[in-house]
Amino acid sequence: MTAPLVEVADLSRRFDVSPPWVTRVLQRRPRRILRALDGVNFTIAPQRTLGLVGESGCGKSTLARCLAGLMPPSSGEMRYEGRPIDLASRRDPRARRAIQMIFQDPYASLNPRWTVAQSVGDPLLAFGLAQSRAEMRAQVAELLVAAGLNPDDGAKYPHQFSGGQRQRIAVARALASRPAFLICDEPTSALDVSVQAAVLNLMRRLQRDHGLTYLFISHNLTVIEHMADEVGVMYLGHLVELQAKSALFVAPKHPYTRLLIETVPSLDTLGRASAPLKGEVPSPLDPPTGCAFHPRCPHANARCRRERPLPTPLPGGGSVACHAIAEGRL
Amino acid sequence: MIKPNLEMDPKPYVVATSSYLRLSAPELAQQGKEVMPAPLLELRDLTVRLGNAAGAAVLDGLTFQLAPGEVLGIVGESGAGKSVTGAAILRLLTSPLCQTSGEIRFEGARIDNLAEAQMQRLRGGAIAMVFQDPLTALNPVFTIGQQLVQTIRQHLPMSAAQARGRAVQLLREVGIPSAEERLTSYPHEFSGGMRQRVVIALALAGEPRLIVADEPTTALDVSIQAQIIALLVTLSRNRGMGVILITHDMGVIAEAADRVAVLYAGQLAELGPVAEVLRHPHHPYAQGLIAAIPKIGAGLDMLPQIRGTMPRIDALPPGCPFHPRCDRVMPICRTERPEPMPRSGGTLAACWLEESA
Numbered sequence: 024m025t026a027p028l029v030e031v032a033d034l035s036r037r038f039d040v041s042p043p044w045v046t047r048v049l050q051r052r053p054r055r056i057l058r059a060l061d062g063v064n065f066t067i068a069p070q071r072t073l074g075l076v077g078e079s080g081c082g083k084s085t086l087a088r089c090l091a092g093l094m095p096p097s098s099g100e101m102r103y104e105g106r107p108i109d110l111a112s113r114r115d116p117r118a119r120r121a122i123q124m125i126f127q128d129p130y131a132s133l134n135p136r137w138t139v140a141q142s143v144g145d146p147l148l149a150f151g152l153a154q155s156r157a158e159m160r161a162q163v164a165e166l167l168v169a170a171g172l173n174p175d176d177g178a179k180y181p182h183q184f185s186g187g188q189r190q191r192i193a194v195a196r197a198l199a200s201r202p203a204f205l206i207c208d209e210p211t212s213a214l215d216v217s218v219q220a221a222v223l224n225l226m227r228r229l230q231r232d233h234g235l236t237y238l239f240i241s242h243n244l245t246v247i248e249h250m251a252d253e254v255g256v257m258y259l260g261h262l263v264e265l266q267a268k269s270a271l272f273v274a275p276k277h278p279y280t281r282l283l284i285e286t287v288p289s290l291d292t293l294g295r296a297s298a299p300l301k302g303e304v305p306s307p308l309d310p311p312t313g314c315a316f317h318p319r320c321p322h323a324n325a326r327c328r329r330e331r332p333l334p335t336p337l338p339g340g341g342s343v344a345c346h347a348i349a350e351g352r353l
Numbered sequence: 354m355i356k357p358n359l360e361m362d363p364k365p366y367v368v369a370t371s372s373y374l375r376l377s378a379p380e381l382a383q384q385g386k387e388v389m390p391a392p393l394l395e396l397r398d399l400t401v402r403l404g405n406a407a408g409a410a411v412l413d414g415l416t417f418q419l420a421p422g423e424v425l426g427i428v429g430e431s432g433a434g435k436s437v438t439g440a441a442i443l444r445l446l447t448s449p450l451c452q453t454s455g456e457i458r459f460e461g462a463r464i465d466n467l468a469e470a471q472m473q474r475l476r477g478g479a480i481a482m483v484f485q486d487p488l489t490a491l492n493p494v495f496t497i498g499q500q501l502v503q504t505i506r507q508h509l510p511m512s513a514a515q516a517r518g519r520a521v522q523l524l525r526e527v528g529i530p531s532a533e534e535r536l537t538s539y540p541h542e543f544s545g546g547m548r549q550r551v552v553i554a555l556a557l558a559g560e561p562r563l564i565v566a567d568e569p570t571t572a573l574d575v576s577i578q579a580q581i582i583a584l585l586v587t588l589s590r591n592r593g594m595g596v597i598l599i600t601h602d603m604g605v606i607a608e609a610a611d612r613v614a615v616l617y618a619g620q621l622a623e624l625g626p627v628a629e630v631l632r633h634p635h636h637p638y639a640q641g642l643i644a645a646i647p648k649i650g651a652g653l654d655m656l657p658q659i660r661g662t663m664p665r666i667d668a669l670p671p672g673c674p675f676h677p678r679c680d681r682v683m684p685i686c687r688t689e690r691p692e693p694m695p696r697s698g699g700t701l702a703a704c705w706l707e708e709s710a
């Protein structure tokens with residue numbers, strides 16, 4: 024067993040979404056805390072891909088931002104190569120270089136007023152990876168080519184590119200600091216299938232060539248199935264299931280995962296709209312008691328409504344947080 | 354096929370190929386072709402150019418119809434002209450884009466030459482649009498409730514209290530939890546997916562008969578995506594509401610659409626019943642597009658890619674616009690542009706290839 028590259032322990036993030044204090048005092052409204060992320064644990068082995076899926080608003084992007092150092096977690100820790108990373112300070116030098124993030128909207132990481140070469144070259148300067156202008160130019164050209172772009176594209180601005188090309192530019196920029204761990208938050212969700220195929224192929228090739236480790240977030244289960252080695256399923260701030268991809272898609276354990284896999288829109292569901300998962304997504308402001316999934320779960324019982332299930336290891340590896348499975352009811 | 358909605362104006366028309374368009378109903382009946390009620394929406398030879406009649410064509414000769422209660426999917430890669438099609442229907446083309454020829458009819462009457470005041474009444478009312486970017490449709494300084502109530506009252510005669518009740522109902526319909534409480538939330542307080550659901554609720558506020566939905570579920574997770582698609586399909590069936598569903602997710606098309614139009618570089622590459630186009634695509638571009646979709650259990654290392662990229666619309670090659678990327682290109686493809694021609698399975702494909710057996 025290789026030592027994990029990334030270890031995340033008990034990571035939580037709360038948001039204070041209380042009304043302004045005047046309103047609270049005058050209307051006697053309580054303070055409101057939104058638990059976007061609640062005690063998340065996982066590890067990722069080097070050069071592997073952990074895919075993360077889950078309901079909109081379940082905390083995927085919050086997790087990504089915390090790990091990328093863009094937002095401090097409320098509690099919990101992350102270890103990188105066995106050593107703790109200071110997630111609260113945006114300046115942890117080791118993390119800043121080794122951990123990079125790719126967003127759904129590439130504009131989020133590209134300055135529209137910078138040329139592509141400036142955007143891609145900026146991390147080279149910031150980390151002192153290029154000693155001369157000529158060296159920087161050469162490295163930028165190399166990065167652009169690695170991302171499937173033309174070296175001449177460096178002179179252009181982001182708005183002169185298509186969405187797929189902009190995502191390639193964002194990939195080139197993310198790779199500039201020679202990271203080992205890439206956090207990809209819905210990297211192809213805004214792209215057309217033909218362009219998505221090119222970007223996913225690119226990411227896979229780069230992973231192989233540079234030995235990259237990915238945390239790959241997507242709401243699209245078919246994309247996760249294509250990219251991931253392990254898959255984590257999130258629900259309302261909790262990681263409810265974690266399994267090897269091969270196991271998860273063949274034998275999903277958690278009732279939520281089962282329903283998710285049943286509702287994947289695919290070319291085979293032609294002519295019969297899949298029965299959508301019933302019920303509302305509970306508000307993270309007011310999560311259900313016990314197991315957060317119980318109002319939508321066909322296997323819920325009194326214990327589920329009362330007691331929150333904790334992640335329990337599965338015999339074949341991975342974990343699942345469900346009373347029915349722990350009790351052998353499912 | 355599409356089920357005719359009998360409550361609608363029974364003006365005869367045909368959902369078929371462009372060559373049938375010029376035939377009258379009795380002539381068609383003679384030929385044994387299906388006669389349908391009036392189309393809800395009809396595009397005839399719609400052409401949109403950059404600047405003026407001499408500018409590059411962003412949309413070139415697009416012809417299709419939409420029946421009441423029908424869902425027509427529009428797919429194609431980014432820049433193919435999907436959003437421009439949607440914007441042209443709503444007359445929301447912004448300079449330098451302009452419609453230079455062709456016509457758009459809604460419930461039989463031309464709408465592409467309506468006065469702006471009349472068009473404004475249609476927009477958000479009888480014809481609604483769900484935009485690709487939820488932030489463009491939502492005003493950051495007003496609460497969700499204020500925006501919903503305002504839109505509802507703009508198009509329906511309701512008191513503020515009634516509109517508020519309707520707003521809660523709409524938010525529930527699109528799957529917003531704690532709908533009542535959420536009325537006082539601002540757009541930025543929602544996650545990306547929830548924001549898009551609010552946008553769909555806004556679109557439904559004016560009780561539309563046609564919804565043009567541009568990437569409506571792109572930002573949503575699968576379980577809610579399925580709910581929203583099911584909701585759009587149900588609304589479409591129950592109210593005879595036509596839906597133009599612009600998406601890059603072929604899985605969504607497979608589940609929701611009755612027919613699908615594949616656009617390439619502003620031109621129609623293939624149009625047909627969804628089962629036919631997905632299972633037996635005729636056009637090499639449509640074939641490539643369908644092959645590029647990841648499929649669960651496929652176990653592919655690399656996904657099949659279409660080589661090259663779509664040309665810029667102001668630098669289209671002569672002949673078939675797809676020819677520089679096509680593996681089956683023939684000499685004629687480089688010089689002559691193929692028109693959409695009928696194929697087996699009720700499909701139209703703009704390609705010089707003969708139908709393979």
Ligand SMILES: Nc1ncnc2c1ncn2[C@@H]1O[C@H](COP(=O)(O)OP(=O)(O)OP(=O)(O)O)[C@@H](O)[C@H]1O
Nearest residue numbers: 038059079080081082083084085307543544545546
């Ligand atoms: N700055 C913030 N202030 C208050 N609440 C927030 C903030 N950022 C996120 N949230 C809330 O935290 C929860 C998790 O949000 P997050 O963006 O991580 O969801 P997500 O899983 O990425 O969703 P999506 O699939 O829609 O992108 C949501 O309920 C969201 O409304």
Ligand SMILES: Nc1ncnc2c1ncn2[C@@H]1O[C@H](COP(=O)(O)OP(=O)(O)O)[C@@H](O)[C@H]1O
Nearest residue numbers: 411430431432433434435436437438448449666
């Ligand atoms: N406002 C505009 N000005 C100039 N060109 C535009 C404008 N809007 C769209 N285009 C061009 O029209 C073509 C079709 O765009 P669009 O309909 O947005 O594509 P998509 O199929 O991705 O929705 C593209 O080449 C695009 O660059």
Ligand code: SF4
Nearest residue numbers: 314320327345346347
């Ligand atoms: S713990 Fe209970 S409610 Fe939760 S998923 Fe398991 S069976 Fe369903």
Ligand code: SF4
Nearest residue numbers: 673676679686704705
């Ligand atoms: S017309 Fe020719 S180039 Fe165009 S898609 Fe058909 S075979 Fe390919």
Ligand SMILES: [Mg+2]
Nearest residue numbers: 083084085545
């Ligand atoms: Mg997100």
Ligand SMILES: [Mg+2]
Nearest residue numbers: 432435436485
């Ligand atoms: Mg578009």
